[in-house]
Amino acid sequence: MRVLLGVCGGIAAYKAAAIASTLVQRGVTIDVIMTAAAQRFIAPLTFASLTARPVYTSLWDAPERIPHIRLVREADVALVAPATANLIAKLAAGIADDLLTSALLAARIPRILAPAMNDAMYEDGATQANLRALQARGYEIVDPERGFLAERESGMGRLASPERIVDALDRAFARRRSLQGKRVAITAGPTREPFDPVRFASNASTGATGIALAREAALRGAAVTLLLGPTLLEPPAGVDVVRFSTAQELCAAALQCAVGADLTIATAAVADWRPAHASDSKLKKSGDALTVAFEPNPDVLAALGERKGNTFLVGFAAETEDHERHARAKLRAKHLDAIAVNDVAGERGFGTGENELVLLWGEDGRRELGRADKATLAARLLDAVGELMRCS
Numbered sequence: 001m002r003v004l005l006g007v008c009g010g011i012a013a014y015k016a017a018a019i020a021s022t023l024v025q026r027g028v029t030i031d032v033i034m035t036a037a038a039q040r041f042i043a044p045l046t047f048a049s050l051t052a053r054p055v056y057t058s059l060w061d062a063p064e065r066i067p068h069i070r071l072v073r074e075a076d077v078a079l080v081a082p083a084t085a086n087l088i089a090k091l092a093a094g095i096a097d098d099l100l101t102s103a104l105l106a107a108r109i110p111r112i113l114a115p116a117m118n119d120a121m122y123e124d125g126a127t128q129a130n131l132r133a134l135q136a137r138g139y140e141i142v143d144p145e146r147g148f149l150a151e152r153e154s155g156m157g158r159l160a161s162p163e164r165i166v167d168a169l170d171r172a173f174a175r176r177r178s179l180q181g182k183r184v185a186i187t188a189g190p191t192r193e194p195f196d197p198v199r200f201a202s203n204a205s206t207g208a209t210g211i212a213l214a215r216e217a218a219l220r221g222a223a224v225t226l227l228l229g230p231t232l233l234e235p236p237a238g239v240d241v242v243r244f245s246t247a248q249e250l251c252a253a254a255l256q257c258a259v260g261a262d263l264t265i266a267t268a269a270v271a272d273w274r275p276a277h278a279s280d281s282k283l284k285k286s287g288d289a290l291t292v293a294f295e296p297n298p299d300v301l302a303a304l305g306e307r308k309g310n311t312f313l314v315g316f317a318a319e320t321e322d323h324e325r326h327a328r329a330k331l332r333a334k335h336l337d338a339i340a341v342n343d344v345a346g347e348r349g350f351g352t353g354e355n356e357l358v359l360l361w362g363e364d365g366r367r368e369l370g371r372a373d374k375a376t377l378a379a380r381l382l383d384a385v386g387e388l389m390r391c392s
């Protein structure tokens with residue numbers, strides 16, 4: 001395992017050396033990034049000696065290797081200890097004005113922050129709001145502890161113990177391996193149901209949820225097939241992509257790819273009906289009303305449920321009212337192992353960056369995954385599904 005360790009300019013910077021030493025003794029490879037302020041508290045030499053690797057201090061050294069991208073691509077987890085109020089504020093605002101902030105902004109790996117600062121700095125509304133915003137974006141925060149601070153007084157803001165920080169890393173490592181060797185199929189995006197060569201009935205799905213899940217499953221070691229409908233969003237690197245347009249195409253592809261997978265997650269927004277007749281040529285504008293008759297599409301989720309064998313099958317229910325009752329009915333009727341209830345009322349859901357999910361399973365299993373961006377929800381969903389798969 002490989003850790004990117006960020007060290008910021010606070011009194012607790014010296015404690016990062018002990019954490020680095022503990023990790024090295026456990027066989028972890030560590031790349032250290034120090035901020036300019038951190039180097040006022042502890043010398044890069046300490047970390048270079050402990051890790052037997054160069055220490056990175058500038059965005060501008062060896063730019064031909066684009067260090068902020070390379071370092072996060074090569075690492076499994078990024079940890080910042082200590083994280084200053086300044087770094088936390090910059091990350092919350094998306095500022096990338098040095099190597100550490102640029103690398104963290106570019107990271108798709110788990111990011112853990114261990115704040116340490118004066119109690120008033122920690123309790124200030126700005127710091128608290130920034131920490132909450134980062135948590136909602138998927139950062140894990142290892143809360144500081146109450147104790148003796150550098151100002152010779154006691155308060156909340158002491159760096160968490162090395163044991164708590166290493167525990168957080170262990171949990172992140174375990175997540176990274178949680179789908180190793182598993183085959184995962186994910187459906188995503190809308191369907192298009194044509195009624196002439198240039199017109200179709202569709203919906204507002206962008207596929208963002210399924211794409212986030214595919215990326216997260218691949219990061220956790222799975223061999224992922226993403227069945228992707230028409231969308232402008234790019235599929236993630238490192239997954240097999242099968243394109244579909246209509247519900248019938250999706251159904252055929254899903255039965256081929258998803259049956260036999262260890263885990264199938266169906267997020268695609270499948271049209272329930274399609275035009276009964278599609279004209280071969282573009283319908284001409286006549287000034288008259290146009291009536292299009294619709295006929296039912298195949299029920300892709302039900303078809304997967306009937307043939308699922310040992311596959312763990314997770315559906316999505318996009319509901320605008322009485323969410324959980326409808327979702328539980330769908331869970332039972334379609335032989336699903338779990339269902340994520342997707343609240344598409346108001347501004348959440350389709351085409352938005354954020355969502356709010358509840359996962360339901362069995363007779364009364366229920367876990368709130370909270371409101372967050374889709375990448376964070378994908379990680380929470382795969383954590384929960386991983387636990388259910390291990391128990392089933």
Ligand SMILES: Cc1cc2nc3c(=O)[nH]c(=O)nc-3n(C[C@H](O)[C@H](O)[C@H](O)COP(=O)(O)O)c2cc1C
Nearest residue numbers: 008009010011035037038084085086087116117118
């Ligand atoms: C003696 C001294 C101790 C400091 N300790 C902390 C600290 O524990 N936590 C913190 O957030 N800032 C602390 N600061 C302030 C930071 O060093 C300052 O905000 C700096 O800009 C942080 O830069 P960085 O986030 O790029 O490392 C301290 C400053 C000084 C002079």
